[in-house]
Amino acid sequence: MEYNSLFLSRTSFGDPRNLGKILTREEAKMLLDDWVKNEKLKVHMKQVGHLMKVFATLKGFDDLTVQKWYLAGLLHDADWDQWPEQHCKRIIGELEAREIDPEVIRAIASHGPRYFGVEPEHEIDKMLYAFDELSGFVHAYSLMRPEGYTGMEVKGVKKRLKDKTFAAQVSREDIADASSRAGIPVEELIQFVISNQGAADLG
Numbered sequence: 001m002e003y004n005s006l007f008l009s010r011t012s013f014g015d016p017r018n019l020g021k022i023l024t025r026e027e028a029k030m031l032l033d034d035w036v037k038n039e040k041l042k043v044h045m046k047q048v049g050h051l052m053k054v055f056a057t058l059k060g061f062d063d064l065t066v067q068k069w070y071l072a073g074l075l076h077d078a079d080w081d082q083w084p085e086q087h088c089k090r091i092i093g094e095l096e097a098r099e100i101d102p103e104v105i106r107a108i109a110s111h112g113p114r115y116f117g118v119e120p121e122h123e124i125d126k127m128l129y130a131f132d133e134l135s136g137f138v139h140a141y142s143l144m145r146p147e148g149y150t151g152m153e154v155k156g157v158k159k160r161l162k163d164k165t166f167a168a169q170v171s172r173e174d175i176a177d178a179s180s181r182a183g184i185p186v187e188e189l190i191q192f193v194i195s196n197q198g199a200a201d202l203g
Contacts, residue, residue: 006087007117013092013109014102020064021101022071031094032074036081043202044136049074050200051131051193052124071100072107072128088116112174120181130178130189133170138193140167149198154190 023031036042052073056066079090088109095105103124110118110125111132120126141160142148160166161175179186 005085006089006112006115008088008092008109009117011118013105014096014100016102018099019101019103021099022064022067022104023098023100028071028074032078035078035091038081041077041081044139045074045077046202047139047197047200048076048128048131048135051135051196052128054196055127055131055192056124068101068104069107069124069127072104072124073131076108076111076128076132088112113177114174120178126178126182129174130182130184131193133174133178134186134189134193135197137161137167137170137175138190138197140170142198149194152194154187154194157190157194158187 032042032045036045049070050073053066053070056069061069075091075095077087078094080087083090088111092105092109095108103122106118106122107120107124107128109116110120111128113119113129120129137160138152138157141157142152145152161172164172175186179189182189
């Protein structure tokens with residue numbers, strides 16, 4: 001698949017009149033279960049949603065904002081399983097039809113700028129981009145360790161990042177780019193993922 005085939009060709013998403021409107025957790029779970037049949041992908045989406053929620057909570061954001069961050073993380077890959085050739089377009093269209101907060105929709109639209117052609121501008125955009133690839137990479141590393149996340153160190157993750165044959169589908173370029181855009185060193189992002197991802201609710 002050519003990257004530019006996923007270009008969204010727009011930079012405006014959702015309706016500003018829908019600010020503050022989000023799916024309930026039950027509605028989001030129903031959408032996730034309906035659209036995503038691949039259990040590994042579900043795990044990834046739930047882990048990214050968890051990281052987004054924890055980060056927003058630690059920033060001291062109000063409950064609505066925390067839920068928006070969680071929702072963006074949880075649903076960012078919702079259309080990848082069944083409609084990879086329409087990745088992002090399908091979930092964006094669904095959330096716009098449901099009149100969801102445009103900040104959630106834009107974050108999803110910008111979680112892969114070189115694929116979708118949308119630049120991460122706001123903090124929620126940048127952190128979703130930052131956690132996406134890194135979350136999957138750290139999870140892959142945890143699966144090869146008998147103790148999983150327990151005792152995992154940043155240096156171990158960085159060593160694996162240098163090994164291009166390990167989790168080869170994970171873009172090191174995107175991880176570095178996302179770190180730069182977020183203004184957070186890769187080492188700090190890795191430590192955040194190590195410290196928090198293991199506690200994600202995968203149910």
